Amino acid sequence: MDVESGKDFLRQLVKDDVEKGVCAFPVTRFPPEPNGYLHIGHAKSVCLNFGIAEEMGGRCHMRFDDTNPAKEDQEYVDSILEDVRWLGFSWTGSVRYASDYFESLYQYAEELIQKGLAYICDLNAEEMRIFRGSLTQPGRDSSGRSRSVDENISLFRRMRCGEFAEGTYTLRARIDMASPNMNMRDPVLYRIRHAEHHQTGKRWCIYPSYDFTHPLSDALEGITHSICTLEFEDHRPLYDWLIGNLSTPANPHQYEFARLNLTCTLTSKRKLKQLVEQKVVEGWDDPRMPTLAGIRRRGVPPGAIRNFCKMIGVTRSDSVVDMAAFDYCVRQYLEQEAPRALAVLHPLKVVLTNWPENETQQLQVLRHPQRPELGERSMPFSKVLYIDQGDISEQPPKGWKRLIPGGEVRLRHAYVMRCDSVVHDTDGKIVELQCSVDLATLGANPEGRKVKGVIQWVSAAHAIPAEVRLYDRLFSAENPEAEGQDFLQAINPDSLQIVQALLEPALADLEPEQSVQFEREGYFVADRYEWKGARRLMNRVLGLRDSWGKEKS
Numbered sequence: 001m002d003v004e005s006g007k008d009f010l011r012q013l014v015k016d017d018v019e020k021g022v023c024a025f026p027v028t029r030f031p032p033e034p035n036g037y038l039h040i041g042h043a044k045s046v047c048l049n050f051g052i053a054e055e056m057g058g059r060c061h062m063r064f065d066d067t068n069p070a071k072e073d074q075e076y077v078d079s080i081l082e083d084v085r086w087l088g089f090s091w092t093g094s095v096r097y098a099s100d101y102f103e104s105l106y107q108y109a110e111e112l113i114q115k116g117l118a119y120i121c122d123l124n125a126e127e128m129r130i131f132r133g134s135l136t137q138p139g140r141d142s143s144g145r146s147r148s149v150d151e152n153i154s155l156f157r158r159m160r161c162g163e164f165a166e167g168t169y170t171l172r173a174r175i176d177m178a179s180p181n182m183n184m185r186d187p188v189l190y191r192i193r194h195a196e197h198h199q200t201g202k203r204w205c206i207y208p209s210y211d212f213t214h215p216l217s218d219a220l221e222g223i224t225h226s227i228c229t230l231e232f233e234d235h236r237p238l239y240d241w242l243i244g245n246l247s248t249p250a251n252p253h254q255y256e257f258a259r260l261n262l263t264c265t266l267t268s269k270r271k272l273k274q275l276v277e278q279k280v281v282e283g284w285d286d287p288r289m290p291t292l293a294g295i296r297r298r299g300v301p302p303g304a305i306r307n308f309c310k311m312i313g314v315t316r317s318d319s320v321v322d323m324a325a326f327d328y329c330v331r332q333y334l335e336q337e338a339p340r341a342l343a344v345l346h347p348l349k350v351v352l353t354n355w356p357e358n359e360t361q362q363l364q365v366l367r368h369p370q371r372p373e374l375g376e377r378s379m380p381f382s383k384v385l386y387i388d389q390g391d392i393s394e395q396p397p398k399g400w401k402r403l404i405p406g407g408e409v410r411l412r413h414a415y416v417m418r419c420d421s422v423v424h425d426t427d428g429k430i431v432e433l434q435c436s437v438d439l440a441t442l443g444a445n446p447e448g449r450k451v452k453g454v455i456q457w458v459s460a461a462h463a464i465p466a467e468v469r470l471y472d473r474l475f476s477a478e479n480p481e482a483e484g485q486d487f488l489q490a491i492n493p494d495s496l497q498i499v500q501a502l503l504e505p506a507l508a509d510l511e512p513e514q515s516v517q518f519e520r521e522g523y524f525v526a527d528r529y530e531w532k533g534a535r536r537l538m539n540r541v542l543g544l545r546d547s548w549g550k551e552k553s
């Protein structure tokens with residue numbers, strides 16, 4: 001696979017079709033069911049469908065597969081549209097809904113009945129399951145299978161009029177009750193549901209099945225390449241059967257690719273919904289969630305997700321991608337994009353005894369060491385500073401390079417500082433350091449001077465207080481969905497730690513959703529909703545290197 005140019009078997013196939021004149025340009029669609037928020041797995045499908053159209057001068061439709069009113073909601077419709085736009089894609093034409101086609105679908109159903117290819121069945125769900133047989137046993141015909149066309153039409157029309165209760169009748173395709181493919185054993189095409197629909201209101205009380213709706217919606221929209229995940233491979237014969245037997249305006253084809261699975265997370269809307277409903281997380285956009293809304297709130301830029309999708313490529317073999325690969329793409333992206341800043345997450349007061357009382361020095365520092373075009377920021381330096389509690393030790397372990405009583409350390413972008421004395425509280429905890437700076441060391445070590453440790457700091461009088469949320473993985477298990485395991489038991493109990501931090505004042509200008517690298521700490525983002533208001537909230541996107549499973553140093 002040619003990762004560089006993003007080529008894969010599907011892009012190759014579409015390109016060949018265009019070159020052979022099978023179609024003038026590709027028309028694809030992204031067809032989510034609005035029964036939950038999009039997750040990272042969907043991003044793969046979004047990048048694929050919209051990407052192919054974009055790269056090959058084609059079109060991509062945004063279509064909601066909204067055939068199950070009981071589980072769907074306008075909230076999900078809105079969030080899905082927002083997420084697709086956020087990923088950087090736009091669709092051709094207006095937003096489409098399979099429910100826009102309910103009348104056409106109904107007419108196709110009557111066409112099948114007229115052709116003797118569909119019938120009204122009176123079996124209930126349980127009976128139908130038994131009649132369907134098994135992989136080793138052929139199915140049995142239900143009595144409805146031999147009903148006359150006229151009787152079928154009449155019953156179907158009465159179903160539409162609302163004459164029958166839910167579960168009394170279904171419309172089924174008349175294919176082959178002995179087919180080795182269970183999907184071909186007279187699949188259900190319509191069910192009675194006396195439910196209000198988020199798009200069509202109370203207009204319908206019969207709803208088409210996914211398998212019936214999908215190929216016909218594709219045909220009505222002139223989709224050339226209907227791309228879906230591998231679990232639909234066994235549904236393709238039914239897709240082709242419907243397109244082949246009905247007078248559709250186009251003959252779309254279905255192609256499958258492997259879904260994206262990631263370690264340490266879930267990509268099932270049903271389970272994600274459970275996490276929200278049981279309040280394991282704060283909502284669909286909780287920064288620990290693998291939803292696109294959550295990943296966004298966490299501070300991952302859309303460009304990093306697109307790069308990730310490019311990197312993993314598109315194949316037909318199912319596999320599980322290591323979450324470290326995702327993190328790698330995020331770090332690589334932010335390393336380039338995120339300006340640097342100093343922040344102290346666990347503040348410890350430092351008084352510089354040899355610094356004049358009311359003097360502030362403004363240090364000019366590059367925002368990004370490799371990108372001078374991003375300009376400089378001003379870092380005020382004054383008599384009282386804060387450093388991190390973790391950067392001083394009275395019993396330093398072997399190899400310790402940071403501060404010890406009587407020792408020296410460099411304050412990043414500023415002076416070499418010596419710790420002259422340590423102030424403890426009654427419990428023996430360090431509460432303050434009395435230090436002095438060597439004024440000859442600004443920005444560089446004088447000849448022969450060896451100072452190994454470099455630590456971050458902020459000026460007490462100028463720092464911005466912020467609540468910083470240190471997120472970690474939501475699941476501690478490699479595979480939270482492992483067989484025979486309850487995914488709720490795999491929750492990492494330490495997935496969120498909140499600290500009251502102090503940030504360098506240049507960060508006051510940060511816009512919501514802008515990310516920064518706190519030197520030595522990791523990548524952080526100004527919260528999308530709570531950065532500019534009463535409290536300043538920042539989220540940790542991720543650490544500087546992969547510390548998962550390793551001792552934190």
Ligand code: ATP
Nearest residue numbers: 031032033041042044045228229259260267268269
């Ligand atoms: P879930 O299992 O989470 O409910 P779904 O497949 O039912 O997901 P849909 O809303 O039907 O969700 O998905 C919309 C599109 O996204 C489909 O074409 C589907 O194949 C694709 N998709 C869903 N999950 C993944 C995944 N993990 N990797 C790649 N594509 C996916």
Ligand code: MG
Nearest residue numbers: 032033065210
């Ligand atoms: Mg689905």
